Every structure is written in structure tokens, then in C-alpha cells.
Amino acid sequence: MNYSKKVDEKWQKRWEESKLFKYDPNGEGKKLYVLEMFSYPSGARLHLGHWFNYAPSDSFARFKKMQGYNVFHPMGFDAFGLPAENYAIKTGIHPETSTNNNISNMKKQLTEMGGNYDWDYSVETCRPEYYKWTQWIFLQLYKAGLAYKKEAPVNWCDSCKTVLANEQVINGKCERCGSEVRKKKLAQWFFKITDYADELLKDLDILDWPESTKKVQTNWIGRSEGSEIVFKGYEKDFSLKVFTTRADTLNGVTYVVIAPESELVDKITTPEYKEAVDKYRDDTAKLNEIERTAVNKEKTGVFTGSYVINPINGDKVPVWIADYVLENYGTGAVMAVPAHDERDFEFATKHKLPIKEVIKPENGEKAELPYTQKGILFNSGKYDGLKLEDARLKITEDLAKIDEAKLTVNYKLKDWLISRQRYWGAPIPIIYCDKCGIVPVPEKDLPVLLPKDVEFRPDGESPLKKSESFMNCTCPKCGGKARREADTLDTFVCSSWYYLRYPDPKNSEKAFDREVVDKMLPVDIYVGGKEHAAMHLIYARFMCKALRDLGFLDFDEPFTKLIHQGMILGPDGNKMSKSKGNTVSPETYIEKYGSDIFRMYIMFGFDYRQGGPWDEKGIDSMVKYFTRIEKLIDTSNSLKENNYTEINNNEKELLRIKNQTIKEMTIDINDYRFNTAIARSMEFSNALNDYLKNDKINVSLFKDCVRTYVTLITPLAPHFSEELWEKLGNKGFAYQEKWPEVNDDELKGGTKNIPIQVNGKLKFLVTVDSETSNDEILKEIKANSKVQELLNSENFVKEIYVPGKIFNIVIKK
């Protein structure tokens, strides 16, 4: 085989010299914005996951370019984030240094992969030229009331004196020192994504996204319709509001539970219960939300000593605190109906609280508790006999008259917490002044630069707090002494708008030009892992909608079509990780085989959407394929023109396969089905080889087919194809060739088999000319002697003919 990494280098150099991938916004063809989720430069190298995302998608972009689209296919780096900071803490190397190194390495490797990126359109989120505009966007949302500050719990390690990411909390313990992690409240910034909950839900309908991902988002948004009901304190002056989807069971309430963190707890806990309540709250602070709400977890809780009055019947019910109630969902308080709710039932049984039934099955049978199905009311006074759904509305309606309830819609979606007590991120552009309070940094003063000489090792403070030169500033309003916000922005903020910056990445006046963005966006095809289904993909949608409402752009959704590539697992079938020692480095393969063999194998060996365990044996199959192709090209070049120019059956068959290949490869690549596209290309190359076995060869036809063949594999094996293209004596780049079109006349011809079934089981085939009309096919089938025998059988019941597809004879058994 002649192909090797040398060939890659030769063509990468030529592409570079001729500026082949230069993007021209005014270029010919319909615009097509093809985007892969940009990469996080956490390591110095592209790993297999990057390759699996980027290489096939690059082939897709190349294919679209050959089809005549004006393809915009940029690449950049999501460069802020925790791993660079952790790496810095471990090694002392500044995050900027390691990030810069990683970016330049990864850029080089993306070029070695053969990516057709125009690096003039690129973003790196850690650069002041970029994060200036991230900060600017924060200010726009702040002005619009979409950014606000409130207290929220964080994971806190007392021994390291630092905030921990969920990822850094292992089984409730600090990843670094192993001591217990507890929840601590800090004042933090939020984006009001909940304002967009309904639209984010509704617009999923118009998106060409995988249904599973839409479902993840639907659940993440978690819309539920219910009622808010007020319970007043019993002989005490307080009230609490509960959210319930089951107002129909209000008469069955036997206690009320509030979240342990609720501010109400201190107010209502009576002295004799104080000690128990305080202890319980401390214990709860150690758990995370998943642990707390796990259904199999034992239902713990304690009584506060206070009671409230059930507004529907005046019952006096006790108020408990329990960790299965979350402060930030609904109202942070629930009414407990043990007879008709699994969790309440378990809790009541454990803590010996009364259970009162109010719903029974419509057939009147005695139900096993807890009964959570549909039914009719009893033990509910004037509501007895009502159906569950009617009762829910009626009860809420009646209570609404005396201001004690209303119908509400509740969302699981919480506002987006964007504050991070971290160093390596974009500073939040806010100033605190003793006189003026919270003051946004004036836009003209952006960017608020991230200081470089900061002690980022954790010692109990946000890293930026330790930089006096950063923290001290003057208030833009009154000119007095002021302090800066020490927290940085969640890196998801950076990545929520990067696709808007790509088309206009050097604009120093604006985040992006509205006209440019409206023309280029939305992204036509967005490719990335499904682990982003909930967070990044919701944040980006929110940001797009928020910026639209603020008048900065004019479309509703950022990504029209979404595709998730699968994941390549280690050879052992587990997720690749350094700790498991099952990682696979692409580089050794590239060195040994060249980029295209590796690309082709990646595309051929796996279902793109599914991935699978790595198996390097398959690479050799690609080596064989490349060898066969080179041989085919050599043979073609060695053939001398002759005077056989007829188109007989053999030629017709070759042309039919050629057009069939064009047709199917076009469909397959268009749908990211690279494995079958390559299989089709193999069939074509097999057909070309088979044709050479004939006595008479139409050389010019054959050579033309070989040319077509090379253009068909050009997007898939870009370097190799250029080499073949040149070998065939062509000038210019194969990349600039037009993607072949199907010739419908040449597609015709040949024969096809019609399966003859008996009771749905294949018995034999009837071969017909593929141009035969469906009616004619039926005649031919019926003329078949074996078919006639079956039709005339005494057990014959009926025949089923699916025109042009299948003939089934039903025989009595």
C-alpha cells in the first residue's frame, strides 16, 4: 500500500497553500451551518471520542460542500473550566499556560485529522475578546431582569474550606480530603430560565431532534399542573403554602411536611422539639438531592411541635420536616395524604401518623393502601361521589373563593445557577458599593479581566477574593470605594452562545452583528454527545430566546437539527478512563496507518449514533480495502483506450450499480449513516473489479466509472482520494468536484426477485425484469407452475399480492 501519513501531510500542505477551506460568506450555494459541539481542551491530545465526533462530521461537511452548499463548518474551544484549574492546583502550572498548550496541540491534531475548518472563524472562550461579550450578555440579562441574586446551597468541604462540584463529591465525601461534605448557603447569581419554561417545552415540537432527547428535556422542564393551597397556623400566626397535584385528596391530609431548609422551620419549631429539629437539619445538609429523593431511602423526619389547619375541613394537622421534601421544588412544602401516596404512606407508617382514606375505586371494591389510582371521593363531605379529576378542580375553585388556593403550573426546571466559586472562568461583571449596592459594570469598562497572578489553590475563599488589585475598584455610580464580585460564570454560560460568535468572531464592537447572525443561523446540523441533552442544549436554547426577546437576533431556536454520535468504549466494553487503563490513543494509529484509514474504519466499523467497544482488528480490513482501491486505480491507468464502445448487458449492469451507489451513498451520508455508505462504496469497487473479468471491456466507460468512484469516496477519505484523483491524471482538487448525480435511465435494468410465500414463509423466488409493471409481475407469478399448483390445492384459502414486493398464498393447515 502506498497510502500513509506522508500522503496526508502532502495534501494538508496543498490545502493550506491554496486556502481551500477559506469560508466566503458570500460564496455560491445555499448556506449550510454544520457544527459539532466544540471541545474542552482538558488534555493535550484529541482522544478517540473527539475523533468519533469530528471525523465523520467533517466527512459530512465535505459531502455537503461537494453537493454545492456554501458550508460553514467552524471549530473552537470551550476553554474555561474546572479541570484546567484542578490541574493547576496539582502541578502549579497556570491554567492559561496549560490551556494554551492544549489548544495549540488540538488544533494541530484537528488539522492532521483532515478537518476542513477555516481557523479564521474560531472562538476560544477564555480569551478576553470572547469573554468580554459573555460578560456583556450577562449585563443585558441583568438589565432585563433575567439575572438576579439569591441564596442557594452549595457543596462545602469544611476541611478544604472550599466549594465542591457535584463531581468532586464522592459518596458524600470530599474527593480531595475524604471528609464529609455539607450544604452551605451562599448568595449566588441566577438566570431566570424558568420564565422560558413553557416556550422551551412548546418549541421542542418544531425541532428535528432525536425523540429521546426531546423527552429528556421535557422531563427536565417537568411541567405539572396542580394547586397551591394555604394552611394557616393553629393558634399561631403563620401560614404555609403547599403545592399538590392531588387537591382531590385534601380531606385525607393527616400531616404536612416542609423542607428542612425552609425559613419557616425556625419560626414554628417549639422549644421542646428544637434539639431534634436542629440535629435533623444538620444531617440533611450532608445529603445531595439524588440521595434525598431516592424512593428506596428510608423516610426520615421529625415533628416541629406546631400544627396547621386544613382549610377544607378545619382539621388540626401536625407539621413535620423531612428530607424527601425539597425546598426548591414547588413551594417547599407538601400536604401528606398517606392513604393515597406511596411516600406519604411509608412515612406515616414509620412515624405512626394517622391514615385517612378519601378515594375509592369506582367499582366500590376495597382498595389496598396506598391507593393511588383513579376513583371517586368519600369521607370528603360535600365532595363525596365526585370523580377525582372533577374534585381536584372543584376543591381548588372553592378554596380560591376564600383566597386559600389557586390552580398553578409548576416546573421541575429551576433557575440556572451561574455563580462559581472558581478561578478559571469569566468574572461576573458586578460591583458592590456600600452606598449604591449592586452596580453592574458599565459596558464601556468591559471586559472585566481575569487577573493572572492569583493564588488559585483552595484555602477557603473564592480565588479572586485574594487579588486585592482585582477586588478593589471604584463605584461607577458614586465614585466611592467598591469591591468586585469574586465569583466567575459557569462555563455553560460561555457555551450557551458560542455558535452566535462563530460567524462574526472578530467583531470588536458587538458580541455579533445581528444581520450576519440572522443570515447564518440557526445552525442547520448540530452534532454532539447525548450527555448534553439536558444542560448545554437547554441553556443554549434559553440564551437564544432571551437574546431574541432583547432584540439581538431574530430566530427562536439555535439548532434546527440535532444528531448525537455514540460513544466508543474501551476494548473491554467499559467507558474509557485512565483509571481503568482501557484508553485507546488515536495517535499511534494515525502514525502507523494515516488519518484516512483511521477515519474510514471509525465510520465503517460502528453505527455512528451508537458507538461500541473499540476493536483494532477491524483496521486491517480498511488497509485491505485501500490496497484494493490502489490496485484498481493502477489497473485503470494501465488500460489503453480501445474501440469497444458498446453498451451491452455487462455495461448496463455496471452503470446500474454505479447509479445505485450514487443514490444510496447520497441518502446514507446525508443521514450520517457512514457505515452503510462505505459498504455501498465497496460494492461499487467490487463491481468494477468484476467488470474487468469480462472478455470485452469498454475502457472509456470503465475509466469514467472509476472517476466517479473516486469522487464518491472523496468526502470519506479526503487525503487518499486527492492522491488517487491526481494519479488518474486530474488537475485541481477532488474536493472541488461536484458530487455525482443519479442518472435515472441508467439506474433501470436488471432483474429482481419476487418472494413467493406460503402462510408468510418464503418458499421460492420468481425472477422478473425490474422494469415489469406490477400488474404484469402478478401475471408472471400466476403463470408459474409451482404457484399454480398451490393455487389449485384443495386447502387453498386466499392469495395476498403486495404489488411489486411479495406474493403470499394462504393454505389451510
Next chain:
RNA sequence: GCAGAUAUGGCGGAACUGGUAGACGCACAGGACUUAAAAUCCUGCGGUAGCGAUACCGUCCCGGUCCGAUUCCGGGUAUCUGCACCA
């Protein structure tokens, strides 16, 4: 726990809206070439029985709908993925 997905030969994977299951490859076996090997080329290749035409079984398991089910429905098993401060 909640949510989402997947399951097809020895292996990776095909099969459009229910219509020839296993395309295309890998591995394997036999043959050709070779002093020999590698490479290459040709042939075979889901299982069982049969010399054979062929028959029966077969798409995770159980059941259903249908002339016909890998595909649709109900129930189950196993594996993978995500769960808001990892990106």
C-alpha cells in the same frame, strides 16, 4: 431511585413506512499461486438433519395482533447512559 436508550451469526454491523433476516466487512475453513511463508486471488460460511433437492429451528425471554413480526402491542430479563458546580 427517577429518566432515557440498547439487545440480530464466532465478531463489527445491514434490513426503507410490517413483506427474501444476516447487506458490507472481519475472523474461520478449503483451494490456486509459491521451494515455503506472507501478501494476493477463487470458493464456502446462522444452527440441526440429509449425498442431495429439501425440511425444521433461528433476531434477549414469555405472551398477543396479523396471511406475514427483528419491526407493532402487553409483561419480563440483562447491559449502557444522564440526573442541575465535569464539560
